[in-house]
Amino acid sequence: MFKAIILTLLEFQTRRFLHKHRPKVVAITGSVGKTSAKAFTATVLSQRYRVLAQDGNHNTHASVPLAVFDIPFPSEELRNPFMWLQVLWQMEQKIRRPFEHEALVLELGTDHPGEIAHFKYLSPDIAAVTSVAPEHMEFFKTIDAVAKEELAVVNYSQLALINRDDIDPIFARYVTNTNIDTYGTSGVAEYRYIVEDFDVKKGFTGKFVSPEFGEQPVALRLLGEHNIKSAVAAGAIGLKLGLTKEELVAGLEAIQPVPGRMQLLRGLKDSMLIDDTYNSSPKAAIAALQTLYTFPGAQKIAILGSMNELGEFSQQAHEEVGAACDPGLLDWVITVGAEAEKYLARAAAAKGCQVRSFLSPYDAGAFAHRVLQRGATVLAKGSQNGVFTEEALKLLLHSTEEEERLVRQDPIWLQVKETQFEKSASSR
DSSP, X not given: OHHHHHHHHHHHHHHHHHHHHOXXXXXXXXXXXXXXXXXXXXXXXXXXXXXXXXXXXXOSTTHHXXXXXXXXXXXXXXXXXXXXXXXXXXXXXXXXXXXXXXXXXEEOOOSSTTTTGGGGGGOOSEXXXXXXXXXXXXXXXXXXXXXXXXXXXXXXXXXXXXXXXXXXXXXXXXXXXXXXXXXXXXXXSSEEEEEEEEETTTEEEEEEEETTTEEEEEEEOXXXXXXXXXXXXXXXXXXXXTOXXXXXXXXXXXXXXXXXXXXXXXXXXXXXEXXXXXXXXXXXXXXXXXXXXXXXXXXXXXXXXOOOSOGGGHHHHHHHHHHTOOTTTOSEEEEESHHIIIIIHHHHHHTTOOEEEESSHXXXXXXXXXXXXXXXXXXEEOOTTTTOTHHHHHTTBSOGXXXXXXXXXXXXXXXXXXXXXXXXXXXX
């Protein structure tokens, strides 16, 4: 009852805020890639607008109203009524004052069916749906349920952009809004990017294609095709909100990788580390492997962690990633976590890969450190709880100063990791 009252008040204040200040509202959702798309969109829109982008995503109904008001998510006990009274008072003050931002970029996360539909009160000017893929399958059960959930945002937004490459057209049955455009890297998308060249240190060169301006030369300092798609989404959103050709190009070329999402770091022995440790899903893990295969170097190592929250799809998903491990292109497959050891490692070994499995990222990193050769390329990919492959990468960095570029390095997260792996060690 207390929670319901607080959420009602938060949403009431948010409606008042949006009605008074009238910022452009961009909502981004999807199974994979929404955080990068959010960050890239904020960068592109900043060429014209004063932009407020949601910092993180707590996947709760309270996090989005707080993001609209630029109020940090409370670290205190969430059932503390005095804390929420203080939050509501802050909201009231911000409603009354001038709002310094002109555009809001919000990430809408979901754990259970019906949560995306709940955000209808935002009435977004533009929504982007990045993908439909297995997620939180212990609650969604089927991929159809995931599609219905993620596409719900389309039906209450003025305009929607849908990733043509990663959302099956069959799911159009869940969409009632006809004001839709598509983006991606394939020729069927209205907004797309044509890759002409790729350099591991400089990223992609190519052309951004749009109905507004045709083909425009654009350099993207990114790794991985999935990051290209997020950049295209950002560019399309920018054009829909009135950016000029010059602003579009400048915004796209200003995009930087998001920490923990295909970020290139310098490693020991002149190695290159591909940091994709923020989270993992079958589609993203396979895309990261494909990127690793394009890198030069005599030795390639993939550190692959368990993928969480996949329910009954877990075995199939991990086996798909294991099957994507190519023994002709990988020297080592190192897994972290029980599910990865049970399914992914077995599938990779069946393909002929050299595999070692660990329950702890610290042990995985120590092993990678031992086998690392000069000039190697190392990919690290994994989910959060019980995995945390960024801790494996930490042991391979050229300098400890680079640790701040890794995800989840604040004291709270470090304590979580220490507690989890202490328990893991004591249970063996």
